[in-house]
Structure formats: structure tokens, C-alpha cells
Amino acid sequence: MEAKKDDMVRKGPWKAEEDEVLINHVKKHGARDWSSIRSKGLLKRTGKSCRLRWVNKLRPNLKNGCKFTAEEERVVIELQSQIGNKWAKIATYLPGRTDNDVKNFWSSRQKRLARILQASSTTGSSSSSSNLKPQKAKKEVSVVCDFQAPPLQSYSMEEDSSARAHLCSSSYVENATTTQPLAMIQLQLTTDEMSDFDTNHIQVEPELQVQQQIPFHEIPQPHPELTFSPESREVLARLEDPYPFINVFGPPETGSLGPPFFDPAFQNPETPDIFFDDIPADMFDNIEQLPSP
DNA sequence: AACCTCATCAACCGCACCCCT
């Protein structure tokens, strides 16, 4: 019985001591040999669990606790439309973000979208927001008022584009018929959320200010194509590029895109790298880079 | 204050792939 208890795999939240053991293991052996952590008796966690913990929480330079910026959201949406639910691949475009982050972001988004669609379909095409929760309706009003940014250019806005361009909010989504292309609705949600980008109205966190101070019109625009045109295939091909973001959205010539994504100094102050000071400098080179073909 | 709804996050699970023997 005792031996059985010792063999038990531990599950659930990680303790600080376990994190420490895991970090020490990675220091010594690198981010591999996950199974040996258990076989050596260092932890009662499975190799998978250890790897997941490292990748999602302990790895250096993670943006833990930071909400997705408008730019990151746009990258996710753009790439998801191009390559589907390849979260790990998409995450390689977002330094400091994990596939789990991207996945969670997307599923939250889908839930929200589904709710909005359901709300609009159950009550027909009524233009009022009364079918939503009152607090939601309130939020939407403020968003509509605050939103001043130009629309994304990555999707074609055809009929009714001017209205949507200026008032891209969930309440307009609600007005949309359910036959509206999903991409369009997703775009509307995006721009809704991007109202956060209005620095005149929103207090931004210090570590995000570098990016959020960028005038909206200077943000590099993604490719306009949605279909798998030759250009899109080119984008897919760039997935092997260690810094594909530069290529996909144009060179950071204005410097506007640079800091949050490419400046090593841009780190979440809540997750300092003090644990890793004595790790060989090149040890993590492989982590952020895409695997070589 | 209690309750409800929703969003977010961390972690687990199953499957697929790769590599080694």
C-alpha cells in the first residue's frame, strides 16, 4: 500500500516547491527528459504535466497575467483564419504567449460570439439590446461612444461598411443577421475589443504603454487576403521564419511594432527572470524559435 | 450580503507523431 501511495501521480495545482524542482531540472538538463523527472523520483508528476507546467508557466519571458493586446488579438484572428486551430503555430507569432494562452483566448472569444449570435437569433433581428444582459448592453453603449479607430483592412467590408467601420461594436453584431459571414462578425468583435486601444479613454498598464501609444493608423496592417491565395501560401511558408511577424505585417520601419514583440527588454515585470540568471544564455534559444524545417 | 452570470486561467486527457530499439 505504501509503495502504491508513493507511486501515485500527483495532479492538480502546482506548489512552489514543485516549480522549484522543475526549474532546477531544466537548469541542469534543459527543457527535455520530462519523464525522467518522475522516474528519478524528483516529482510525482507525469512528464507531460511537467512539460506543460514549464511551457505554460515557468518558461522565461512569458507574458503571464497580461491581457492580449489589440495587436495580438489581430494576429490570432488573422492566423486562425489562415491556418485554422494551429494554436502552437500561432503562438510562435506571439512572443511570450503559449498555445494554451491562444487557445483560451480563442475559446473565450467563440463563447462570446456564440452568445451574441444566439441572443440575436432568439429574438429575431430586433435592433434593441434588450435581449442581452443589462450589464452587457451598458458596456456596448460605452464602446460605441468611445470607438474612434479606423477599421481593420484585413477583411473586405462591403455593404454597410461605413457604419460598421465607425461603430464596430457588439451591438452592431447583434443587428447582424445570422447569415452574415462569420469572418465579418469576428471582425466586428475584434474592433469592438480594440476600443481599448483608444488611449484617450483607457488607462493602460505601464508595460503596455509602449505599444498602446502607437497611433492607430500606424499599426501595420495584415494581408488583405483571406483565401489561400498564393500570398496566403506564402504566409504559411513564413511560418518557418523565426520572425515571421515582420514579414507578414511589413517591416517595423516606424518602430511602432518593435518593442513589445521584439525588444528583449520588454518583459512582464511580474515575471522576472531571476530564476534563470545562471542558465546558459543560449539555452532558451530554441524555445522561442520555430523548429528548423 | 447573497446570488448569478460570465470570463479567464490552469491543468488534464486523448490522440498523433517521432524516434529508438
Added chain:
DNA sequence: AAGGGGTGCGGTTGATGAGGT
């Protein structure tokens, strides 16, 4: 060639906190 172990990925779930009624 086949089998097994290790690893990576995507889907799902449960816990928790925030905000509103």
C-alpha cells in the same frame, strides 16, 4: 517492419474571481 516510450498538440473541464442584480 513493428512495438514502445517520449513528446507535442488540440480539445475539454473545473476552479476562481469579477461584476452585476
